[in-house]
Amino acid sequence: MGINERKERERDVLQKSILTAAREVFLEKGFDQTSIRSIAQKIEYSPTTIYLYYKDKDAILFALHSEGFLLLGSKMEVLNLVENPFERIKAMGRVYIQFAMDHPDYYDLMFVQKSPMNKLDEDHEVWKEGVSTFDGLKYSVQQCMDQGYLPFADVEAGSYMLWATLHGMCNLYDRGRCKVLDEEKSEQIVDLAFTEFLKLLDAFGR
């Protein structure tokens, strides 16, 4: 009999509607305002029901974090069209920054907040989303190195450095640290700094 199957389906539906509600609250009100109770209210269930479908709040935030990586991945797809690895790296940077600007909450969850990482630590799991994204970067960096564009000593160290530069620009901006600049300049500083970085990279290879 298909009763168990139906129940499993129903479990799935509710689990997904919890995640949908969480996403809505998260995108509308932000990370801080995403509480178990606010999610529960949205789906019209009691707060404790959520714990029957997710171990704890971190598990929900981790699920949202994964969604963020899917979104970033979809934005990265166009990069496959760029044949030249050096141009691809540059374009990758633009896509990355654009993502961070368009979806600051997702970005924060993916690369700044500690909450989603807690789940990994507990379960001794690997950070698949991060690893595969970083692998994508490494792949192009290695190609650059092979073709003499970016003569790093170490692919991983070089890739991490590239990543860190973009992350730093986005994070400092998001956390209001561009207050060190005029208001006018603050707004464009990420673009300006990225341009300088590109010049730096251009000078590095060849």
Added chain:
Amino acid sequence: MGINERKERERDVLQKSILTAAREVFLEKGFDQTSIRSIAQKIEYSPTTIYLYYKDKDAILFALHSEGFLLLGSKMEVLNLVENPFERIKAMGRVYIQFAMDHPDYYDLMFVQKSPMNKLDEDHEVWKEGVSTFDGLKYSVQQCMDQGYLPFADVEAGSYMLWATLHGMCNLYDRGRCKVLDEEKSEQIVDLAFTEFLKLLDAFGR
């Protein structure tokens, strides 16, 4: 009569002992565990007394953030001994990273947490600590540019980029995002990435 003077002194003493208690809790238990109640318990006053000396929690965190900048500033002093501006920039990076590693909680408060910035927004004040530190960087970058080491198009954009790279490396590390690497490599990744960055900078000028 010196009664008012004495009272003012006493107010000062208590205000400072609140800050000392806050610092102790902050450094011992970390940002998340630094609550008004835990500070109050340490000085053996009721939690509400704290509000007679600080407007709110953000004001206390801002005060701690300022302390962090004093500490960073003291570490930066040795840089005055470095005559060559390019070497000074490099050394500055090392000092910055060392500070972030030695005092991750202070670093977080100074460059990542939104709490201390709230005070500025409310009072429409400038971020003196940040501005003067950034000015120090800009000064050396400008010298580099004048001497052909770092041919940036824009001092501020170039300085922001340098800052962002270091910040990104430290912040990704602190927030556990170096999980994209082997555990072994994770531990040394900031140093390795900084080395690659230095190579990049070397190739830029001259």
Added chain:
DNA sequence: TTTGAAAACTTAACAGTGTTAAGTATATTT
């Protein structure tokens, strides 16, 4: 068709958070 167990969900509560209004001592002035 009724009984009993299992599953799904809720209520109430714990322990914690920042913050405020109202009340109580203490110190100073009149």
Added chain:
DNA sequence: AAATATACTTAACACTGTTAAGTTTTCAAA
């Protein structure tokens, strides 16, 4: 000594994540 101003505390509000215990619903077996 009485009135006032200052310093501090108590109690409470409105939240937070999370859990134990209780209730309702669903389903299977007698």
